[in-house]
Amino acid sequence: MLGRPPKPAVQRTRRGFRINLDIEERDLINRLLDELRSLLTAPAGDDRLRRLFPSAYHQPQDREFDEEFRRLMHEDLVASRIAGLDVIADSLRPTDTGHPELTEAQMLAFLQALNGVRLVLGTILDVSEDHDMDEIGDDHPMVGEYHLYDFLSWVLDSSVRALQS
Numbered sequence: 001m002l003g004r005p006p007k008p009a010v011q012r013t014r015r016g017f018r019i020n021l022d023i024e025e026r027d028l029i030n031r032l033l034d035e036l037r038s039l040l041t042a043p044a045g046d047d048r049l050r051r052l053f054p055s056a057y058h059q060p061q062d063r064e065f066d067e068e069f070r071r072l073m074h075e076d077l078v079a080s081r082i083a084g085l086d087v088i089a090d091s092l093r094p095t096d097t098g099h100p101e102l103t104e105a106q107m108l109a110f111l112q113a114l115n116g117v118r119l120v121l122g123t124i125l126d127v128s129e130d131h132d133m134d135e136i137g138d139d140h141p142m143v144g145e146y147h148l149y150d151f152l153s154w155v156l157d158s159s160v161r162a163l164q165s
Helices: 023-041 060-088 104-125 143-164
Strands: 010-012 017-019
Touching: 010 143, 017 104, 017 143, 023 060, 023 104, 023 143, 060 104, 104 143
Parallel strands: none
Antiparallel strands: 010 017
């Protein structure tokens, strides 16, 4: 209908949270979540994950503390992210009937996983707080990745709004 805004990507319902994405969009998100799982289970040190696991200690003189924190906590942090991926593993799978509904626990896991994918993509694109999609021309070699980043940002924003409603 003209003049009516499109449905949000996610909305709260009486039973939980409805994902208003097309099958192709959910399939894309599932593929990205599978890629995130692969990154998380690969040997440590992949620079694309640096925003997922930022430094706990930021001062140069605290470098040893940060290294100790990483040594002690990294596996637990990875396990937590993988557990979140497990919670939503089948909840978004494309179906021919309707849109999936998530429980609050699934929604929180979805939010964490979606943000993880967005952080990795933001790292690859070197996105900063000054990111402006209007400055990315159609001839930019990574224009598709920037559009994907904006799509994930839209879904993430809609998810947060649904949780707050």
